[in-house]
Amino acid sequence: MSADKKINAGLGITEALRFMTALLTEKDISQPEAEARVLLLAATHMSRAQMITHSDRIISTDEADILSAWIVRRLKGEPVTRITGRRDFWTLDLLVTPDVLDPRADTEVIVETALDLLSTRRTQALRILDLGTGSGALLLALLSECPHATGVGIDLSPAACAVAQDNAQRNGLAARASFQQGHWANALNETFDLVVSNPPYIESATIAGLDAEVREHDPMLALDGGPDGLTAYRAIIQDLPRLLSPAGLCVLELGIGQAGAVTALAKAMGLSQKALRRDLGGVERALALGRP
Numbered sequence: 048m049s050a051d052k053k054i055n056a057g058l059g060i061t062e063a064l065r066f067m068t069a070l071l072t073e074k075d076i077s078q079p080e081a082e083a084r085v086l087l088l089a090a091t092h093m094s095r096a097q098m099i100t101h102s103d104r105i106i107s108t109d110e111a112d113i114l115s116a117w118i119v120r121r122l123k124g125e126p127v128t129r130i131t132g133r134r135d136f137w138t139l140d141l142l143v144t145p146d147v148l149d150p151r152a153d154t155e156v157i158v159e160t161a162l163d164l165l166s167t168r169r170t171q172a173l174r175i176l177d178l179g180t181g182s183g184a185l186l187l188a189l190l191s192e193c194p195h196a197t198g199v200g201i202d203l204s205p206a207a208c209a210v211a212q213d214n215a216q217r218n219g220l221a222a223r224a225s226f227q228q229g230h231w232a233n234a235l236n237e238t239f240d241l242v243v244s245n246p247p248y249i250e251s252a253t254i255a256g257l258d259a260e261v262r263e264h265d266p267m268l269a270l271d272g273g274p275d276g277l278t279a280y281r282a283i284i285q286d287l288p289r290l291l292s293p294a295g296l297c298v299l300e301l302g303i304g305q306a307g308a309v310t311a312l313a314k315a316m317g318l319s320q321k322a323l324r325r326d327l328g329g330v331e332r333a334l335a336l337g338r339p
């Protein structure tokens with residue numbers, strides 16, 4: 048590591064934050080201070096509040112070594128979440144390993160849409176299904192807001208199921224969540240009040256052109272939606288009539304420009320659109336479906 052990128056023990060938190068922010072700014076990283084702060088929080092095990100109230104706390108030798116190694120990895124293009132192995136999603140602190148998609152802020156609109164549509168039913172003993180659960184982000188966020196709900200997360204990757212289980216445990220939700228390896232809903236024969244999914248939806252041919260931070264760090268199984276990006280939607284939607292309870296809802300995450308095609312797949316299965324919500328970037332991101 049070059050000496051000019053080394054974070055020295057003995058620096059105060061504020062100085063370290065300033066130094067790391069400058070290094071990330073030089074590399075044109077879009078939110079340098081926010082990223083430097085996340086790295087510092089993870090290395091020092093401080094809370095955001097402690098970082099403000101103890102801004103003169105000194106960085107130890109061990110912390111300086113960790114931060115120096117992390118900054119080099121970030122400057123080489125590894126996303127912060129992959130470096131720290133953690134992601135804040137909704138109100139949860141999630142572990143993120145190489146086996147799972149790094150949950151994105153855009154996905155929170157799926158949670159918001161489902162909670163809005165459930166309205167007062169949120170307090171009932173709902174059954175929730177999350178298809179392609181990855182880190183468990185969607186299921187766990189919903190369980191955290193629906194105090195009497197229980198749910199199942201399914202993923203083709205056994206390693207992802209293990210990460211989701213860990214996340215349920217560390218967020219105090221393990222008693223209401225279970226995770227199973229499986230191909231979408233093939234092995235399930237019960238009905239659910241809410242089905243959510245953020246399936247892989249990138250067209251296979253465009254994956255090579257994705258940003259390196261996505262292409263090189265998110266699992267291919269989480270990205271590749273087949274030749275037209277719709278393979279997973281077809282599999283999931285064809286099972287919805289047997290999976291949804293009479294008043295059941297399904298909320299799907301969409302890729303850019305997929306609302307029309309996915310709604311058409313749902314209509315062909317006798318389902319209708321209950322809502323279509325945009326994310327903060329204006330993309331039609333959450334499609335809610337149910338019986339007419």
Ligand SMILES: C[S@@+](CC[C@H](N)C(=O)[O-])C[C@H]1O[C@@H](n2cnc3c(N)ncnc32)[C@H](O)[C@@H]1O
Nearest residue numbers: 148150179180181202203230231245247268269
């Ligand atoms: C885009 S990721 C979403 C992960 C998580 N739900 C989230 O929003 O962060 C899609 C997930 O679907 C899983 N997956 C892909 N094919 C699958 C299949 N045939 N059956 C079940 N899960 C599958 C992947 O392993 C991955 O975890």
